Amino acid sequence: MRLAMVRGAMGQSSRNGRGFGRAGVAAGAAALLPGAVAAEALLPELPVIGQPIPGGTGFQPPVTSIARDLIWLESMLMVILTVITVFVVGLLLYVIVRFNSRSNPTPARFTHNSPLEVTWTVVPIIILVFIGVFSLPILFKQQIMPDADITIKVTGKQWYWTYEYVDHDFEFDSFMIGSPATGGDFTLTAETEAQLIEAGYAREHFLLATDTAMVVPTGATVVVQVTASDVIHAWTIPSFGVKQDGIPGRLAELWFRAEQEGIYFGQCSELCGIAHAYMPITVKVVSPEDYEGWLDRAIATYGGTPRNADLAAAN
Numbered sequence: 001m002r003l004a005m006v007r008g009a010m011g012q013s014s015r016n017g018r019g020f021g022r023a024g025v026a027a028g029a030a031a032l033l034p035g036a037v038a039a040e041a042l043l044p045e046l047p048v049i050g051q052p053i054p055g056g057t058g059f060q061p062p063v064t065s066i067a068r069d070l071i072w073l074e075s076m077l078m079v080i081l082t083v084i085t086v087f088v089v090g091l092l093l094y095v096i097v098r099f100n101s102r103s104n105p106t107p108a109r110f111t112h113n114s115p116l117e118v119t120w121t122v123v124p125i126i127i128l129v130f131i132g133v134f135s136l137p138i139l140f141k142q143q144i145m146p147d148a149d150i151t152i153k154v155t156g157k158q159w160y161w162t163y164e165y166v167d168h169d170f171e172f173d174s175f176m177i178g179s180p181a182t183g184g185d186f187t188l189t190a191e192t193e194a195q196l197i198e199a200g201y202a203r204e205h206f207l208l209a210t211d212t213a214m215v216v217p218t219g220a221t222v223v224v225q226v227t228a229s230d231v232i233h234a235w236t237i238p239s240f241g242v243k244q245d246g247i248p249g250r251l252a253e254l255w256f257r258a259e260q261e262g263i264y265f266g267q268c269s270e271l272c273g274i275a276h277a278y279m280p281i282t283v284k285v286v287s288p289e290d291y292e293g294w295l296d297r298a299i300a301t302y303g304g305t306p307r308n309a310d311l312a313a314a315n
């Protein structure tokens with residue numbers, strides 16, 4: 001386990017054109033990657049919308065049609081299951097009071113009641129069909145991939161995420177701010193807090209904010225291919241209503257179309273080892289213009305294929 005952690009923290013040194021060992025730059029905000037800062041620094045300040053709140057029990061604000069569908073379905077199911085629960089508890093109470101040995105000393109001896117048996121078979125079937133009529137279209141909407149405007153391959157690793165913008169041939173890693181890769185030790189030190197603020201987050205975003213974020217524009221259909229390189233991880237953004245296991249050797253897909261600019265957090269949702277709690281997910285949803293600017297800077301920073309290369313190849 002220890003070996004794996006060291007590898008996770010140090011194995012990035014020569015990738016993505018960053019020619020320095022990460023574990024070596026453990027000092028202050030400088031530990032945040034210059035490349036990452038260059039690509040993201042020029043983005044406008046964004047409100048944090050998708051984050052957990054202390055004591056919260058509801059859903060995070062939905063910003064995709066998938067998330068709204070899920071919340072609607074959950075509310076509808078809650079009504080059905082409340083009615084059923086109240087009905088069953090009422091029946092139990094009625095039986096306890098009306099048919100105990102004191103109030104009903106001589107019990108009836110019959111064993112079958114065909115109309116009753118048909119009813120308790122048919123009514124649940126009707127309830128399940130009714131639920132299926134609403135839940136199956138929502139399930140198919142999630143699972144049938146629309147044509148993608150942007151395709152991003154996400155790979156879960158012990159314990160960070162790699163985002164590959166496959167349309168432009170570049171990738172970058174995303175580490176939690178405060179993890180060893182950013183010079184931290186998984187605790188909220190003054191240094192980590194300074195890094196959070198430097199990167200545009202606040203103290204409360206410790207354990208959620210990452211050094212680099214996945215950046216997508218509003219209104220675009222984003223297809224995310226989720227996989228893993230070592231053990232099973234799971235990629236999720238609650239505000240988007242998406243969650244998908246990343247399984248080594250398999251490529252699963254999810255999609256979303258985010259409607260509101262802002263910062264959205266998620267966390268690895270499959271127990272994946274000792275630092276499972278320290279591989280959060282940050283997605284920045286920006287305007288299409290800001291996305292274009294970020295994309296150009298990211299291509300330059302991470303060594304992707306410049307966008308005019310497609311035109312040149314076509315000529």
Ligand SMILES: [Cu+2]
Nearest residue numbers: 233234268272
């Ligand atoms: Cu994980």
